[in-house]
Amino acid sequence: MFHSSFPPFLTIALTGTPGTGKTQVAKLLEAEGYQVLHLTEFICSCKIPVERDDERDCNIVDMDSLEESFFEYQKEKRHDFENKIQNMSLSDDEFIQHTKQPKNLPVLLVESHLAHCLCDLAVVLRSHPAVLKERLDGRGYSEKKVQENVLSEAIDIILCDCFDYCRRVYEIDNSSQKISDTVSCVKELIHALYEDEFLKFRSFVSQMNEKNKCKCKSKKQNISDSNPAQPVVSSGFAAKSRQDVKNISGQDLEDIPLAELAGTISVIEEEGVVVYEGDYDDALDETHPVLMKYIPGKNDWSGLVD
Numbered sequence: 413m414f415h416s417s418f419p420p421f422l423t424i425a426l427t428g429t430p431g432t433g434k435t436q437v438a439k440l441l442e443a444e445g446y447q448v449l450h451l452t453e454f455i456c457s458c459k460i461p462v463e464r465d466d467e468r469d470c471n472i473v474d475m476d477s478l479e480e481s482f483f484e485y486q487k488e489k490r491h492d493f494e495n496k497i498q499n500m501s502l503s504d505d506e507f508i509q510h511t512k513q514p515k516n517l518p519v520l521l522v523e524s525h526l527a528h529c530l531c532d533l534a535v536v537l538r539s540h541p542a543v544l545k546e547r548l549d550g551r552g553y554s555e556k557k558v559q560e561n562v563l564s565e566a567i568d569i570i571l572c573d574c575f576d577y578c579r580r581v582y583e584i585d586n587s588s589q590k591i592s593d594t595v596s597c598v599k600e601l602i603h604a605l606y607e608d609e610f611l612k613f614r615s616f617v618s619q620m621n622e623k624n625k626c627k628c629k630s631k632k633q634n635i636s637d638s639n640p641a642q643p644v645v646s647s648g649f650a651a652k653s654r655q656d657v658k659n660i661s662g663q664d665l666e667d668i669p670l671a672e673l674a675g676t677i678s679v680i681e682e683e684g685v686v687v688y689e690g691d692y693d694d695a696l697d698e699t700h701p702v703l704m705k706y707i708p709g710k711n712d713w714s715g716l717v718d
């Protein structure tokens with residue numbers, strides 16, 4: 413299924429070793445109006461198959477089944493968002509301003525130590541092993557379970573996993589922070605990240621428009637020069653469908669597949685994940701995942717674009 417969607421809707425993993433604070437932080441963000449998915453609750457409500465591992469005192473989730481349900485959910489959320497903004501006519505600056513309100517931020521924050529397997533952006537909460545041990549001891553876990561988690565935190569298991577799944581990875585060390593500080597950090601980070609992805613996407617869309625002007629012209633030779641084909645995505649974020657293209661260009665482009673209309677670049681929903689395909693001059697390509705230690709107010713976001 414082809415799906416040109418602009419502005420972007422992001423899913424960001426809030427991940428980390430058990431005890432690093434994902435649930436508490438996510439709940440506080442949710443109370444402020446951010447969109448949060450608690451994956452453990454989702455697994456129960458969707459009846460995702462889970463096997464019990466008694467020896468390790470944990471549950472093993474059927475990841476294929478989880479992915480399928482999650483991608484459906486993600487798709488619904490994205491469509492809700494698209495419906496909401498469909499009739500808004502905002503400039504880029506006005507749109508960014510609009511997203512400053514937590515409920516308007518087009519981000520779904522997915523909270524779980526498995527979340528990074530489902531998202532391509534990740535915020536990893538980190539805690540010093542000694543701090544983590546204290547928190548987990550307080551939960552009444554067995555010594556073996558506490559040790560396993562503390563060791564996993566000490567050797568960066570989740571962080572390393574994030575590099576396998578995500579294109580951008582951010583760490584927040586909350587060992588000596590108050591929980592309210594961690595919440596502020598995550599907020600600052602996800603807004604900045606959204607803005608950065610938006611601008612990146614905007615430049616990608618401009619490139620796409622340039623290419624589409626040529627592509628549409630050569631495809632529809634019967635379109636007269638006095639009424640040339642218009643860009644698929646106009647300034648602002650008007651065109652999301654073939655009908656939109658028709659409205660903008662006044663041309664009936666019904667016989668051109670949307671994938672081709674989108675020109676040499678297609679934004680494809682593939683198993684729920686948005687992927688960017690085609691000859692787009694590496695506009696959205698990042699060859700290596702980016703890891704940043706997040707320092708509130710100190711990060712230079714311009715460095716993230718290249």
Ligand SMILES: Nc1ncnc2c1ncn2[C@@H]1O[C@H](COP(=O)(O)OP(=O)(O)OP(=O)(O)O)[C@@H](O)[C@H]1O
Binds near residue numbers: 592
């Ligand atoms: N700066 C902080 N950030 C986050 N949590 C903190 C912080 N300081 C103390 N905590 C406490 O650490 C505990 C973390 O527990 P929480 O259930 O949120 O972790 P979790 O990562 O969601 O674990 P699990 O994966 O087992 O659900 C909470 O009791 C929280 O109040």
